[in-house]
Amino acid sequence: MKKENKFSKEYICRHVWNILINLAKNHKTAFYENVRDNIFENFGIRYSNQYIGSLLSPIQDHCLENDKPPLTALIINKQKKLPGIGFIAADVSIRQQFEQLKQRIFNYNWDLEDSPFQGYDTTNASVDSYAKQIVNHPDTSKEVWRKVKDRGQCQRIFREGLLLAYEYKCAICGFSFDDSLQAAHIKAYANAEPSEKISIKNGLLLCPNHHALYDKHRFWITREYTVDYDPDVELIGIGDNDCLKKFKGKKITLPKNKELWPDKELLKQH
Numbered sequence: 218m219k220k221e222n223k224f225s226k227e228y229i230c231r232h233v234w235n236i237l238i239n240l241a242k243n244h245k246t247a248f249y250e251n252v253r254d255n256i257f258e259n260f261g262i263r264y265s266n267q268y269i270g271s272l273l274s275p276i277q278d279h280c281l282e283n284d285k286p287p288l289t290a291l292i293i294n295k296q297k298k299l300p301g302i303g304f305i306a307a308d309v310s311i312r313q314q315f316e317q318l319k320q321r322i323f324n325y326n327w328d329l330e331d332s333p334f335q336g337y338d339t340t341n342a343s344v345d346s347y348a349k350q351i352v353n354h355p356d357t358s359k360e361v362w363r364k365v366k367d368r369g370q371c372q373r374i375f376r377e378g379l380l381l382a383y384e385y386k387c388a389i390c391g392f393s394f395d396d397s398l399q400a401a402h403i404k405a406y407a408n409a410e411p412s413e414k415i416s417i418k419n420g421l422l423l424c425p426n427h428h429a430l431y432d433k434h435r436f437w438i439t440r441e442y443t444v445d446y447d448p449d450v451e452l453i454g455i456g457d458n459d460c461l462k463k464f465k466g467k468k469i470t471l472p473k474n475k476e477l478w479p480d481k482e483l484l485k486q487h
C-alpha cells in the first residue's frame with residue numbers, strides 16, 4: 218500500500234510549527250480541523266485529524282526534550298476544548314490546569330526560538346536517497362548516520378529503509394498500511410553503536426501492535442527467526458490469539474537480501 222507524498226513530513230511539521238508560534242504570539246488556540254484545513258490550503262493534501270496528531274508529536278517531543286512550554290497544547294478538539302489524547306506533555310485533565318498551561322505558553326518569548334525543522338528539504342528526496350543507500354549498501358549505514366545525525370531524520374531514513382527491505386509489510390503479520398507501519402529498533406537507538414543506529418540489521422518493520430508488544434518483551438524473535446513468547450502469558454481475547462498465539466513458532470517474513478536480515482546477536486540481547 219505504498220502512497221506517494223510530494224512533501225516530506227518534516228517540511229509540513231515546519232509549517233505546523235509556524236502555525237503554533239503564531240497562535241502563541243496572538244494568545245489563541247485552534248481546532249485540529251483548522252490545522253487540517255490550513256494544510257489543505259497550503260499543500261493540497263487532505264489529512265485526517267489523527268494524522269494532524271502525528272504532525273504535532275515531533276513538535277511535542279522537541280518541546281519536552283528542550284524544556285520549552287508544550288506548544289502543541291494550543292491545538293484542541295471541538296468537543297472538549299482541550300488538547301487531544303496524543304498530548305502527554307502536561308496534565309490538562311482539569312480545565313484550570315489547561316488555562317495555566319496556556320498562559321505559560323502565551324507568556325514565553327517565542328521570538329528567540331528557531332524552528333526545529335529549519336534544515337529539512339521540501340521533499341523526501343534526501344530521506345529517500347539515504348534510505349536506498351542503507352538498503353543497497355548496508356555497510357554504509359554508519360557513514361549515513363554520521364552525516365545526518367539529527368535524531369528525527371535518522372529515524373525517517375531508518376523507517377524508509379525498513380519499508381523498502383520488508384516490502385511495506387509487518388514482518389510478523391503482513392499488515393501493510395504503510396502510513397501506520399513502524400520502524401522498531403532491536404537494540405534501542407540510544408544504546409546502539411554508530412554502526413547499528415540506522416542499520417537495517419538492527420531493525421524490524423512492524424505494525425503498531427507488534428511494535429508495542431516487541432518493545433515490551435511480550436514476544437521475541439529467536440535466532441531461527443521464529444516468534445516465541447512466555448508460555449505463562451495469558452491470552453484471553455480473540456485479538457490476543459490473532460496478534461500472538463497464531464504466530465508462535467512461525468518464521469517471520471525476512472528481507473530478500475540476506476545481508477539485511479536481523480543480526481542474531483542483537484536479537485538475542487533484546
Ligand SMILES: [Zn+2]
Pocket residue numbers: 387388389390391392423424425426427
Ligand atoms: Zn504485525
